Amino acid sequence: MAQKTKMNWLFLRGLTREMGHWGNAFEVFEQANPGMKVHGLDYPGIGTERERQSPVTVHGIMQDLRSRFQILKQHHPDRWGILAISLGGMVTMEWIHHYPEDFGHAVIINSSARNVATPFQRFNPATLATYIQKVNEFRSGEVERTVLNSVCNLSVTEELVAEWRDIAILRPLKKRTMITQIMAGAQYEAPPHVTVPTLIIGCPKDRLVSVKCSEGLAKRLNVPIIYHPEAGHDLSTDDAQWMAEKVGAWVTTGEVPHV
Secondary structure, eight states, X not given: OOOOOOEEEEEEOOTTOOGGGGTTHHHHHHXXXXXXXXEEOOOTTSGGGTTSOOOSSHHHHHHHHHHHHHHHHHHOOSOEEEEEETHHHHHHHHHHXXXXXXXXXXXXXXXXXXXXXXXXXXXXXXXXXXXXXTGGGGGTTTTHHHHHHHHOSSOOOHHHHHHHHHHXXXXXXXXXXXXXXXXXXXXXXXXXXXXXXXXXXXXXXXXXXXXXXXXXXXXXXXXXXXXXXXXXXXXXXXXXXXXXXXXXXXXXXXXXXXX
């Protein structure tokens, strides 16, 4: 059994994704890391916050999340870490740069920034065009199979497609929110450094965002990077167990885990 480390985690999803898309990742993480508790927040304009307007910058998104995080922190005063995928990684970099006191550890998965990679490395242009063309289908959930086939390599099943379709129908994405998030992410630049211990996770077989983006971030921030050999962009869906074990080992031992 893993060493018990009492700690809270804030998990943030990627572009247009909400807490429901974590699936069982919270439970897997907690079971692999006794003493750790996972919490999630939705972006403004997404999921539980879908009736609110999304800010037009990553900094604005971060400030919105941080205002709600303060409430979580009051109820859970133990130390905190933050783990985020894609757009969430940009929010995390902005957060720990401006407010390093909020988190003791940060994990950034398959993210990017304008000043470390080219636009085509940051987002597969064919996939982006498909998303924009089919944005109205998000309301019926029909685009979810396309999304899953773009972001996952190991986990796509009819059951999972149905689960994500149900989320899309229950809490449909607004076109304005999608476009605003894309614009915010497109203009984001990574800070010159971070002081919070940070681990980058990249996936060489990510078909949505090139792993060169993660490598560029690791180099710019001067932080370690590890790789999942087979997973796609959505690591938590493809292999939540691997993610939980590697992150838990890094936090409890202070050493970059072997892969």
